[in-house]
Amino acid sequence: xxxxxxxxxxxxxxxxxxxxxxxxxxxxxxxxxxxxxxxxxxxxxxxxxxxxxxxxxxxxxxxxxxxxxxxxxxxxxxxxxxxxxxxxxxxxxxxxxxxxxxxxxxxxxxxxxxxxxxxxxxxxxxxxxxxxxxxxxxxxxxxxxxxxxxxxxxxxxxxxxxxxxxxxxxxxxxxxxxxxxxxxxxxxxxxxxxxxx
Amino acid sequence: xxxxxxxxxxxxxxxxxxxxxxxxxxxxxxxxxxxxxxxxxxxxxxxxxxxxxxxxxxxxxxxxxxxxxxxxxxxxxxxxxxxxxxxxxxxxxxxxxxxxxxxxxxxxxxxxxxxxxxxxxxxxxxxxxxxxxxxxxxxxxxxxxxxxxxxxxxxxxxxxxxxxxxxxxxxxxxxxxxxxxxxxxxxxxxxxxxxxx
DNA sequence: AGTATTTCCTGATTTAGGTCAAGCCCCTTC
DNA sequence: GAAGGGGCTTGACCTAAATCAGGAAATACT
Numbered sequence: 001x002x003x004x005x006x007x008x009x010x011x012x013x014x015x016x017x018x019x020x021x022x023x024x025x026x027x028x029x030x031x032x033x034x035x036x037x038x039x040x041x042x043x044x045x046x047x048x049x050x051x052x053x054x055x056x057x058x059x060x061x062x063x064x065x066x067x068x069x070x071x072x073x074x075x076x077x078x079x080x081x082x083x084x085x086x087x088x089x090x091x092x093x094x095x096x097x098x099x100x101x102x103x104x105x106x107x108x109x110x111x112x113x114x115x116x117x118x119x120x121x122x123x124x125x126x127x128x129x130x131x132x133x134x135x136x137x138x139x140x141x142x143x144x145x146x147x148x149x150x151x152x153x154x155x156x157x158x159x160x161x162x163x164x165x166x167x168x169x170x171x172x173x174x175x176x177x178x179x180x181x182x183x184x185x186x187x188x189x190x191x192x193x194x195x196x197x
Numbered sequence: 198x199x200x201x202x203x204x205x206x207x208x209x210x211x212x213x214x215x216x217x218x219x220x221x222x223x224x225x226x227x228x229x230x231x232x233x234x235x236x237x238x239x240x241x242x243x244x245x246x247x248x249x250x251x252x253x254x255x256x257x258x259x260x261x262x263x264x265x266x267x268x269x270x271x272x273x274x275x276x277x278x279x280x281x282x283x284x285x286x287x288x289x290x291x292x293x294x295x296x297x298x299x300x301x302x303x304x305x306x307x308x309x310x311x312x313x314x315x316x317x318x319x320x321x322x323x324x325x326x327x328x329x330x331x332x333x334x335x336x337x338x339x340x341x342x343x344x345x346x347x348x349x350x351x352x353x354x355x356x357x358x359x360x361x362x363x364x365x366x367x368x369x370x371x372x373x374x375x376x377x378x379x380x381x382x383x384x385x386x387x388x389x390x391x392x393x394x
Numbered sequence: 395a396g397t398a399t400t401t402c403c404t405g406a407t408t409t410a411g412g413t414c415a416a417g418c419c420c421c422t423t424c
Numbered sequence: 425g426a427a428g429g430g431g432c433t434t435g436a437c438c439t440a441a442a443t444c445a446g447g448a449a450a451t452a453c454t
Contacts, residue, residue, distance in 0.1 A: 063341055063345070065345050069345075071341060071344055071345050073337065073340070073341060085330070085333055085334045085337060086334040086337065086338065089330055089331065089334055090334070095338075118323075118326075122319060122322070125319070125322050125323055125326055126315075126322055128326050128330075129315075129322055129325050129326040129329065132326060132329035132330055132333055133282070133286055133325075133329055134286065135333060136282055136329055136332060136333060136336065137282045137283035137286055137287070139333065139336045139337075139340065140270065140282060140283065140336075141283065141292075142340065143270070143336065143339065143340050143343065144260055144268060144270060146340060146343045146344055146376075147268055147343055147376035148260070148262050148266075148268050148376070150410080150411095151410075151411065170430085170431060170432090171431080171432075172430090172431065172432085179343075179344035179345070180411080180412090181411070181412055181413080182431085182432075182433095183411090183412075183413085183432095183433080183434085184410090184411060184412075185432095186432060186433055186434080187411090187433085187434085189432095189433095190433080190434090347440080347441095348440075348441065367400085367401060367402090368401080368402075369400090369401070369402085377441080377442090378441070378442055378443075379401085379402075379403095380402090380403080380404085380441090380442080380443085381440090381441060381442075382402095383402060383403055383404080384403085384404085384441095386402095386403095387403080387404085395454105396453105396454090397452105397453085397454085398451100398452085398453075398454100399450100399451080399452075399453090400449100400450080400451070400452085401448100401449080401450070401451085402447105402448080402449070402450085403446100403447085403448075403449090404445100404446090404447090404448100405444105405445090405446090406443105406444085406445085407442100407443080407444080407445105408441105408442080408443070408444095409439105409440100409441090409442075409443090410439105410440095410441090410442090411438105411439095411440095411441105412437105412438080412439075412440090413436105413437085413438075413439095414435105414436085414437080414438095415434105415435090415436090415437105416433105416434090416435090417432105417433085417434090418431105418432080418433080418434105419430100419431085419432080419433100420429100420430085420431080420432100421428100421429085421430080421431095422427100422428085422429085422430095423426105423427090423428085423429105424425105424426090424427085424428100
């Protein structure tokens with residue numbers, strides 16, 4: 001079995017008991033793709049044909065508002081799915097841009113293969129149900145956090161929640177993810193280190 | 198078939214082709230419950246044993262922060278599911294409160310029945326996958342909106358998205374849902390009516 | 395009908411965080 | 425090793441929305 005699929009199958013096995021037989025079938029639906037740092041996987045206005053599973057590297061999805069500001073929607077590193085969901089599901093134009101923050105390898109799953117896979121391998125139906133279910137619970141708390149917490153709380157909570165990824169991200173991207181300005185993050189960092197001494 | 202189930206089955210049929218036979222089985226897993234206005238379905242700290250489908254009325258889920266402010270997470274009226282998802286799925290203490298804004302009838306589905314139903318009726322596995330998938334897409338756009346838009350944009354977008362429900366909600370609840378103060382909503386309304394004359 | 399409780403409005407003041415601007419440091423890349 | 429471009433910091437200033445406070449409408453309760 002190809003090396004890159006290990007990450008995917010570990011992720012699946014974590015949620016449902018997948019057999020070697022199923023793995024073979026599942027594999028056949030995916031296509032592998034490599035991306036250089038800064039390379040687009042999807043641009044606003046395109047039709048989003050795939051959902052992608054990151055096996056190596058780091059990606060982001062983001063929107064651009066009228067003033068030209070980028071707002072990061074999601075980071076996806078090893079073991080995460082990324083896509084313009086609304087576009088993928090409902091078939092409309094993508095509102096999101098997706099690009100690589102580091103050199104990245106992804107496994108692409110097209111709409112047709114997604115549907116096919118779900119019917120042919122019922123276990124995968126269950127896998128995605130569980131996956132979505134969990135992300136819903138996560139999204140809920142992010143939303144609450146975005147509405148209720150202060151800038152400082154958002155920042156420290158982000159670092160607590162994703163300690164490993166903090167290192168890999170320039171702080172202006174974290175700012176964009178949290179809906180804060182880079183300057184604010186900078187000031188918060190200063191304040192925190194000052195308090196700790 | 199009991200009347201209250203109509204709303205549920207319409208909702209299901211909208212996503213997957215459910216048979217009369219399946220309906221019988223599905224029905225058996227639910228329990229019906231009536232709630233008076235202001236009555237709790239779940240309080241913070243309880244174990245969330247159910248997800249609930251609203252067949253009539255209007256409910257909300259909300260958190261309370263350290264300062265005692267309520268932040269509404271979700272409104273659920275006819276045809277919506279409501280629950281403390283994280284709690285229901287992972288079995289930990291509820292962080293959300295859920296109560297009735299109007300007199301409400303819900304159909305309760307316990308964790309055990311949920312799991313049982315999903316295995317016994319594979320079609321329901323698919324239904325929930327599609328349901329979650331769609332809510333994910335919706336949540337995404339609400340999150341982006343919470344981060345990027347101004348108070349006025351959030352308010353008008355809310356009314357555009359849920360025109361029917363605007364009437365049924367006092368505006369302090371809308372404010373709480375949008376993460377704004379009631380005063381701000383009041384001023385926005387004033388501004389809008391002034392502009393329109 | 396009359397009281398109580400929400401709900402809503404409006405003004406004055408405060409504040410968190412954004413915006414603008416300038417300079418520095420650290421990588422790349424010729 | 426110079427030149428350029430990100431990324432980060434810091435200061436001065438600004439603004440959207442929160443908070444505080446008071447009263448007016450509107451609902452609900454007996």
